[in-house]
Amino acid sequence: xxxxxxxxxxxxxxxxxxxxxxxxxxxxxxxxxxxxxxxxxxxxxxxxxxxxxxxxxxxxxxxxxxxxxxxxxxxxxxxxxxxxxxxxxxxxxxxxxxxxxxxxxxxxxxxxxxxxxxxxxxxxxxxxxxxxxxxxxxxxxxxxxxxxxxxxxxxxxxxxxxxxxxxxxxxxxxxxxxxxxxxxxxxxxxxxxxxxxxxxxxxxxxxxxxxxxxxxxxxxxxxxxxxxxxxxxxxxxxxxxxxxxxxxxxxxxxxxxxxxxxxxxxxxxxxxxxxxxxxxxxxxxxxxxxxxxxxxxxxxxxxxxxxxxxxxxxxxxxxxxx
Amino acid sequence: xxxxxxxxxxxxxxxxxxxxxxxxxxxxxxxxxxxxxxxxxxxxxxxxxxxxxxxxxxxxxxxxxxxxxxxxxxxxxxxxxxxxxxxxxxxxxxxxxxxxxxxxxxxxxxxxxxxxxxxxxxxxxxxxxxxxxxxxxxxxxxxxxxxxxxxxxxxxxxxxxxxxxxxxxxxxxxxxxxxxxxxxxxxxxxxxxxxxxxxxxxxxxxxxxxxxxxxxxxxxxxxxxxxxxxxxxxxxxxxxxxxxxxx
Numbered sequence: 001x002x003x004x005x006x007x008x009x010x011x012x013x014x015x016x017x018x019x020x021x022x023x024x025x026x027x028x029x030x031x032x033x034x035x036x037x038x039x040x041x042x043x044x045x046x047x048x049x050x051x052x053x054x055x056x057x058x059x060x061x062x063x064x065x066x067x068x069x070x071x072x073x074x075x076x077x078x079x080x081x082x083x084x085x086x087x088x089x090x091x092x093x094x095x096x097x098x099x100x101x102x103x104x105x106x107x108x109x110x111x112x113x114x115x116x117x118x119x120x121x122x123x124x125x126x127x128x129x130x131x132x133x134x135x136x137x138x139x140x141x142x143x144x145x146x147x148x149x150x151x152x153x154x155x156x157x158x159x160x161x162x163x164x165x166x167x168x169x170x171x172x173x174x175x176x177x178x179x180x181x182x183x184x185x186x187x188x189x190x191x192x193x194x195x196x197x198x199x200x201x202x203x204x205x206x207x208x209x210x211x212x213x214x215x216x217x218x219x220x221x222x223x224x225x226x227x228x229x230x231x232x233x234x235x236x237x238x239x240x241x242x243x244x245x246x247x248x249x250x251x252x253x254x255x256x257x258x259x260x261x262x263x264x265x266x267x268x269x270x271x272x273x274x275x276x277x278x279x280x281x282x283x284x285x286x287x288x289x290x291x292x293x294x295x296x297x298x299x300x301x302x303x304x305x306x307x308x309x310x311x312x313x314x315x316x317x318x319x320x321x322x
Numbered sequence: 323x324x325x326x327x328x329x330x331x332x333x334x335x336x337x338x339x340x341x342x343x344x345x346x347x348x349x350x351x352x353x354x355x356x357x358x359x360x361x362x363x364x365x366x367x368x369x370x371x372x373x374x375x376x377x378x379x380x381x382x383x384x385x386x387x388x389x390x391x392x393x394x395x396x397x398x399x400x401x402x403x404x405x406x407x408x409x410x411x412x413x414x415x416x417x418x419x420x421x422x423x424x425x426x427x428x429x430x431x432x433x434x435x436x437x438x439x440x441x442x443x444x445x446x447x448x449x450x451x452x453x454x455x456x457x458x459x460x461x462x463x464x465x466x467x468x469x470x471x472x473x474x475x476x477x478x479x480x481x482x483x484x485x486x487x488x489x490x491x492x493x494x495x496x497x498x499x500x501x502x503x504x505x506x507x508x509x510x511x512x513x514x515x516x517x518x519x520x521x522x523x524x525x526x527x528x529x530x531x532x533x534x535x536x537x538x539x540x541x542x543x544x545x546x547x548x549x550x551x552x553x554x555x556x557x558x559x560x561x562x563x564x565x566x567x568x569x
Contacts, residue, residue, distance in 0.1 A: 196419065197419065204410070207399075209428070
């Protein structure tokens with residue numbers, strides 16, 4: 001049992017070290033890279049939400065952009081139109097995504113496998129089209145720009161501006177760290193074990209006395225809440241809310257980040273997101289046909305790391321990675 | 323004899339697949355605290371019948387009572403919660419998870435029913451179950467890497483971990499070696515001290531060694547029922563199933 005305990009210590013140390021390193025990044029990274037990291041941290045949070053459902057529960061959704069965008073619009077619309085405070089709209093963003101994921105979950109979970117992928121994709125498409133249809137409020141693809149003055153928090157007489165690069169980085173990191181630690185706790189819990197078991201053999205889980213539908217629904221809602229928090233944070237930190245974030249491209253990005261980093265690994269989404277950010281950043285500096293290079297890099301990666309970077313590392317060298 | 327409520331009671335239970343009546347109008351009583359075996363040729367409807375009991379399938383007509391309570395339309399996961407555990411004919415342990423996790427799943431389900439899952443209690447119960455089937459040494463192996471015999475044992479351990487009132491074993495000894503079968507017989511005897519066991523089995527040696535009562539099914543119907551010696555002596559059974567004494 002000492003082995004189990006030392007693994008637990010190792011796991012906590014690793015996650016703490018990642019968070020400390022990222023914190024140091026705020027003071028050490030050059031301005032340009034700090035900006036990149038701020039965005040990557042928020043999108044990695046989004047990918048972690050996706051990973052809960054796809055990696056751990058084994059439900060492949062092709063419509064998670066709707067949860068990200070629901071968080072973003074749920075926060076952005078009241079700021080833009082009603083002038084609500086930042087903490088309040090962060091909550092409304094999360095609530096919007098939570099409600100949407102509950103509704104979509106109840107309907108989509110009646111299907112499995114390929115049908116589930118298609119149904120989630122269709123719901124996301126409806127959401128995307130709705131953001132275009134209600135253009136009076138959303139301004140469609142052009143989107144809403146949230147002015148820096150509306151993105152400030154009054155706190156004990158001080159004004160904390162979310163448009164300040166350092167604040168932005170630290171807020172993004174705080175959100176990322178909270179979600180990382182919560183998901184680590186979750187996947188190590190009884191609930192996490194049940195999710196993985198559902199991924200492995202749903203029928204067997206049912207015959208062990210679990211209400212599989214309810215458990216999966218809980219996973220969808222949890223995933224939706226995390227993605228919604230990421231979407232709300234993205235809108236508030238970077239001051240822009242547009243329908244592009246609800247498009248299918250963003251659903252695919254979450255899948256891509258998770259697959260590259262390693263599905264069902266807690267740190268995989270971060271690794272996958274940063275990897276994609278920097279591959280695109282580097283190759284787009286070389287040529288305008290950078291997507292071609294990105295494609296080649298991805299193919300090479302999948303050849304040598306078929307289970308994603310951390311997934312393959314776990315399989316070959318570090319079996320204790322959560 | 324005193325009138326006790328049977329643990330399981332079915333009335334006119336019927337399930338069809340297309341034109342085939344896999345289970346045809348079956349009235350069946352299962353007494354509490356016994357080992358009851360169901361035998362019969364392939365396609366006799368044994369697995370369909372226990373699938374109806376466990377809730378994996380729903381009947382077309384008829385009723386099922388568990389300890390006097392009507393469970394005919396109760397979903398499978400709720401039946402497990404009231405005390406009916408089913409172990410699969412085709413081994414279906416979670417191959418990619420550790421043996422520990424395989425057993426932790428039913429244990430935490432049971433603990434959850436009584437409130438929250440305490441990690442200490444979970445850990446202790448998992449090892450109690452593993453000790454009982456003699457697999458504590460394998461706790462941290464991947465279930466898929468175990469030998470077939472050990473996977474069958476694990477399957478039973480998962481059923482045991484639920485502490486069921488009724489444990490349904492669907493052909494537990496299929497594919498096991500003679501030595502493994504002896505261990506298995508001992509294990510089932512021990513299980514039967516706390517739970518009622520309903521056993522589907524092809525191996526007549528196992529049935530004769532374990533069963534207090536035997537039900538013979540053929541073409542979806544109950545052909546005969548009785549003690550092992552009564553079944554041995556039954557001419558109809560001889561003809562339909564035992565094939566004239568090559569038992």
